[in-house]
Amino acid sequence: MEVPVVDDGVTNHPDADAQSAHGEHPGEQGAGTNDLDSKIALLLQHVSIIMDEATDLTSKRRALSAASIAIQPQHISADVKQLFVERVAERHVVDSVVRLIELGSVDAASDACDFLGDLAFNSDLGSRIVFKESSRILECFRHEHQLARTRADPEETSSRNTYAGHAVTS
Numbered sequence: 001m002e003v004p005v006v007d008d009g010v011t012n013h014p015d016a017d018a019q020s021a022h023g024e025h026p027g028e029q030g031a032g033t034n035d036l037d038s039k040i041a042l043l044l045q046h047v048s049i050i051m052d053e054a055t056d057l058t059s060k061r062r063a064l065s066a067a068s069i070a071i072q073p074q075h076i077s078a079d080v081k082q083l084f085v086e087r088v089a090e091r092h093v094v095d096s097v098v099r100l101i102e103l104g105s106v107d108a109a110s111d112a113c114d115f116l117g118d119l120a121f122n123s124d125l126g127s128r129i130v131f132k133e134s135s136r137i138l139e140c141f142r143h144e145h146q147l148a149r150t151r152a153d154p155e156e157t158s159s160r161n162t163y164a165g166h167a168v169t170s
Contacts, residue, residue, distance in 0.1 A: 036080055043070055043084050051096045057108055060100060064111040068118045078122070085119065085126045094119070098133045101140050109140070 049063035
C-alpha cells in the first residue's frame with residue numbers, strides 16, 4: 001500500500017534535504033525556513049493560550065484541540081514536529097496540560113489527553129516528557145474512578161476516598 005505524500009510546504013520543499021533538524025539552510029535562509037518558522041509560530045500561539053493562567057477553560061480546550069490536530073503526522077513534517085516538541089519541553093507545557101486534567105473536567109481531560117497522545121506519537125522526546133508526568137495523570141484517573149465507585153456504593157469506606165492524602169467529599 002502506497003502512502004500518500006502530503007505537501008506541507010516543508011518536507012516537499014526543494015531545499016528540504018538541506019534543512020537541519022532546526023529548519024536552517026546552510027548559508028542563507030530559504031522559503032522552507034520561513035514556512036518552518038511560520039508553522040512553529042502558529043503552534044506556539046496555541047501553546048501560549050494553553051499556558052496563560054488568565055485564559056478561560058473553553059479557549060484552552062480549543063487551543064489544545066487545534067494544536068493536537070496540527071501535530072498529527074498527516075499535518076506536520078517530522079522536522080517541524082521535532083522543533084515543536086523541543087519548544088514544548090523548554091516551556092514546560094506538559095505540566096500546564098496535566099494541570100488541566102487535574103481540574104477534574106471530563107472535557108478538558110479528554111482534550112488534554114488527546115494533545116499529550118499526539119505530542120508523544122512518533123517522538124522520543126515527546127514520549128519522555130509525557131511519561132514523566134504519567135503518575136500525575138494516572139492519579140487523576142484513579143481519583144475519578146474512586147469517586148465514581150463511591151457514588152455507586154455509598155458504603156465505601158472513607159479511607160478509600162482520598163486524593164493526594166486529603167479526604168475528598170462527594
